[in-house]
Structures are given as structure tokens and as C-alpha cells.
């Protein structure tokens with residue numbers, strides 16, 4: 281287990297990480313979410329020993345250690361925000377390079393590289409220059425580069441940004457496979473659906489501070505109504521004021537044909553809404569209960585943080 | 588230790604494979620010295636020993652400084668540096684590999700030139716051992732100069748090449764390449780001693796029996812240059828590496 285305690289990072293006068301604390305646990309995916317410039321990449325670069333930190337404590341299984349040490353770096357697989365493979369090398373050469381600098385015996389590194397290229401659908405591109413790969417192919421190469429030496433810890437900085445559905449799903453499955461083999465994974469993303477799908481724990485980072493953490497479900501319970509109820513009408517409806525008396529908070533869309541009710545008590549509130557519809561003799565074309573998305577929670581948390 | 592040597596070797600191989608035919612390397616390492624050598628020898632009468640030591644001096648120096656200054660700015664720009672820094676490699680090994688790559692590049696090519704010169708000029712092959720020692724030393728020194736200059740934290744290769752030219756040309760001109768040390772006035776003689784190339788040229792000339800400082804003095808002074816420049820480069824890089832990331 282990797283424990284981060286009160287980690288602070290300054291760039292000059294600029295405080296980029298403000299005393300953040302969290303744990304990374306074996307066999308779990310921790311998601312680091314936050315708007316642009318929140319400090320996600322900086323956190324990863326510190327934990328992977330690229331940048332020094334200003335203060336705080338980082339412990340591995342309870343023992344303080346230096347993340348810039350060789351022993352630690354040997355255990356890491358890193359997928360960077362911006363691909364950093366050698367563009368004039370072929371995919372196989374890039375993988376063998378990683379095998380070499382991580383001190384793997386050549387035979388093993390070669391066998392593993394070939395297997396990864398096969399797995400990641402890059403085998404036809406094996407001798408092309410990396411420069412000539414498409415974005416998705418490059419991203420697959422980056423992930424396979426992180427896996428050559430079979431590390432215990434993975435740090436993935438937006439591994440799925442800008443990929444098509446097919447590659448996206450492929451990479452998400454790979455990440456889940458890694459988790460299932462007991463690896464420790466830290467993942468940054470802007471995509472809340474992804475965080476919801478993959479992460480066991482989510483940390484929400486804003487301006488260098490962790491403003492919320494918990495499982496996707498916990499965050500949902502804590503920060504947002506458990507669900508929303510949608511009524512949709514065929515034509516724009518102009519008498520939404522009638523719903524005021526229910527005392528449930530609601531929101532009308534700009535198209536004026538949908539109304540969302542936000543509630544933490546669906547069991548009581550839903551019948552009330554249905555009752556009122558009957559009373560008013562109006563007929564919505566849709567009436568459904570939706571769990572609130574992580575997206576809404578995220579926005580809500582950020583909103584509260586600004587206040 | 589063996590693992591560490593393998594890691595360094597992997598880095599050296601990468602440097603040689605990726606950079607030996609990059610534009611700036613070919614221009615500054617190959618084309619430029621070829622032109623300079625031609626400009627120097629055409630229409631002049633130069634003694635064979637002067638010619639021999641001069642051509643080799645320029646070749647080693649220019650080839651040695653060809654690859655090493657390119658790598659850091661280039662890899663900063665391409666983000667490869669961030670990858671290598673996150674790999675289990677120390678900064679010392681990284682700089683060592685850069686310096687060694689450029690040195691190997693220079694040693695291999697100058698050895699070929701040496702063989703041609705020995706065949707063409709009336710110079711005895713007995714000096715080969717002194718050439719090899721001097722070749723490695725000056726290649727290491729040149730390469731260290733290159734990596735030292737690349738400690739300037741820029742990601743624009745052209746900037747580094749301009750600065751390195753500003754340092755390289757004076758070192759060539761003040762050295763004993765163009766005029767034998769023995770013919771220099773005392774002032775210029777002392778200036779010539781400020782260039783490491785002087786000692787390489789004098790080493791070859793001493794090996795041929797016409798040197799001024801003596802083989803062992805030259806070797807010792809070259810070694811000191813090599814150690815000082817490398818250590819200086821290492822500390823400068825340690826100071827500036829974070830500005831690149």
C-alpha cells in the first residue's frame with residue numbers, strides 16, 4: 281500500500297498541491313478527477329519520481345521512502361499524458377528499450393514484448409516507425425510500454441483521452457485485467473463515466489486540494505440526490521409552477537418539455553408526483569427514475585468548493 | 588553492476604541508433620570538419636606529421652561534439668527525457684551514456700580515418716597505441732564538452748548547436764592544429780595550452796618524435812581535462828534537469 285500524507289508541491293511561488301493525502305491499495309483502481317490544471321499530472325509526476333515535492337510524506341507499506349530511488353522506479357508502469365515513446369523507433373524497439381532499461385534479461389523482454397504487441401493489436405505495425413502510428417495505436421503502445429516489465433504499480437495519466445469507442449473499451453478492459461491481477465492503479469481522467477466504471481475509489485482534486493473522496497456510490501449519496509425523476513411532455517409545457525407545491529426541488533429544461541425532480545427519497549416522492557399528474561390530468565410521454573450521474577455530482581462538488 | 592552496465596548499454600545503443608544520422612549531427616559532426624580540413628590543406632604545403640595530427644585532431648573533436656549536445660534538448664522536446672527520468676536510471680548513468688555514445692561515434696569513425704592516413708602518409712604504424720589512447724581521451728573530452736553545453740535547459744537543438752559552435756571554433760583555432768606549437772610566440776603558446784586539442788595533436792606529434800610536451804604529459808593532461816569536464820557537466824545537469832521537466 282502506498283500512503284501519501286500531506287503532500288505539498290510548489291512551483292516557485294505557486295502552490296500546485298495543497299496538502300493532499302490518500303492511499304493507493306493493491307488490487308484497486310483509484311481515480312483522480314479534476315478540472316484542467318487541478319494538479320493531477322503533477323501528483324503522478326511526483327509519485328513516479330520525476331519531480332521532487334516540497335513537503336509531505338510518502339510511505340510504502342508503512343515505511344517512508346524516496347520516490348526518486350531506483351528501487352521504487354523499478355516497480356512502476358507509467359502511461360504519460362503525452363506519448364513519450366521514441367518516434368523514430370519501431371514499436372518493438374520501444375518495448376525492448378524499456379525491457380533493457382528496467383534490467384530485464386533480453387530473452388524474456390523480447391518474448392514479453394512480442395506477446396504485448398500481439399495482445400494490443402500492434403503486431404502488423406511491429407517494424408513501422410512509431411511516428412507513423414495513429415493516435416490510438418500510439419496510446420496502445422504506451423500502455424504496452426508500461427507493462428513490459430510487469431510492474432506492481434501503474435500510474436495512468438488520461439489513458440483513454442481521444443480514443444474511439446473500440447480502443448476505449450479495449451483499454452478499459454486491459455486496465456480491469458491489471459486490477460484483477462492485483463496491481464495497484466492510479467488513473468486520472470476527465471471522463472466521469474469512466475471513473476464510475478473503473479474506479480474503486482475516486483478522489484476529486486480542485487486547485488491542488490482533494491475536495492472529495494470515496495467510492496463512486498458514496499460520492500453519489502453524499503453529494504447529490506440519490507436520483508432524479510424525469511417527466512417529458514410531447515409539447516412545451518408552461519405550467520410547471522403547479523409542481524411547486526410538492527416541495528421537491530426541480531429543474532425545467534430550456535426546451536420547456538422536460539422537468540427533472542431531484543430527490544433523496546424516491547420511494548415517497550415518486551408516488552406524490554404521479555398523484556399530481558393524475559390530479560392535473562396531464563399526460564407525460566416519459567416518466568422515469570434515473571440515478572444521478574457522477575458528472576452531476578462532480579459539478580455540484582466543484583460548485584460547493586467555489587462557495 | 589551487470590544490470591547497470593546493460594542499462595547504460597541500452598541507452599548508448601538508443602543514442603547511436605537514433606541520432607547518428609540526424610541533421611544537426613551530420614552537419615556539425617561530418618560536413619563542417621570536412622570543409623574545414625579542405626579549406627586548410629588546399630594549396631598549402633604542410634608537413635605530413637602536421638597534416639596527420641591536424642586532420643585527426645579536428646575529426647575527433649568535431650565528431651565527439653556531434654551527438655552529445657543534441658540529445659538533451661531533443662529529448663526534452665519529444666518528452667522522451669521524462670520517460671528516461673522515470674525509469675530506474677540515475678542521472679549520472681544518463682549523462683554517462685550520452686557522453687559514451689558520442690565518444691564511441693567519434694572513435695569508430697576516426698579509427699577508419701586513421702587507417703587511411705597511415706596508408707597514405709609516410710607515418711609508421713607503431714604509433715597506433717598512442718593514437719588509440721589519445722583518440723579515446725579526446726573523444727571523451729569533446730563529448731563531455733557537448734553534454735556540458737547541453738546542460739543549458741532549452742528544448743531547441745539549434746540554440747545548443749549555436750552555443751556549442753561559439754565554444755568549439757575558438758578551441759580549434761587556438762590549438763596547435765594549424766601552426767605547430769614550436770613555432771608559436773610565447774603568448775600564443777600559452778593560449779594554445781588552454782585547448783585540450785593541443786595535447787592530442789602534441790601527443791601524436793610526440794609519438795612521431797616531433798612533439799614538444801611529451802607523450803606522458805599529454806596523456807595526463809588529457810585525462811585531467813576529461814575528468815574535470817565530465818564532472819562539471821554532471822553537476823550542471825543536476826542543477827538544470829528539473830527545468831526541463
Ligand SMILES: Nc1ncnc2c1ncn2[C@@H]1O[C@H](COP(=O)(O)OP(=O)(O)OP(=O)(O)O)[C@@H](O)[C@H]1O
Nearest residue numbers: 291296314315316317318319320321322323361832
Ligand atoms: N513544470 C511546471 N512549472 C510550473 N508550473 C507547472 C509545471 N507543471 C505544471 N504546472 C502548473 O501546475 C498546475 C497543475 O498542473 P497539472 O499538469 O498537474 O494539471 P492537471 O490536473 O494534470 O491538468 P490537465 O487536466 O489539464 O492535464 C497548473 O496550474 C500548471 O500550470
Ligand SMILES: [Mg+2]
Nearest residue numbers: 320321322361
Ligand atoms: Mg494532466
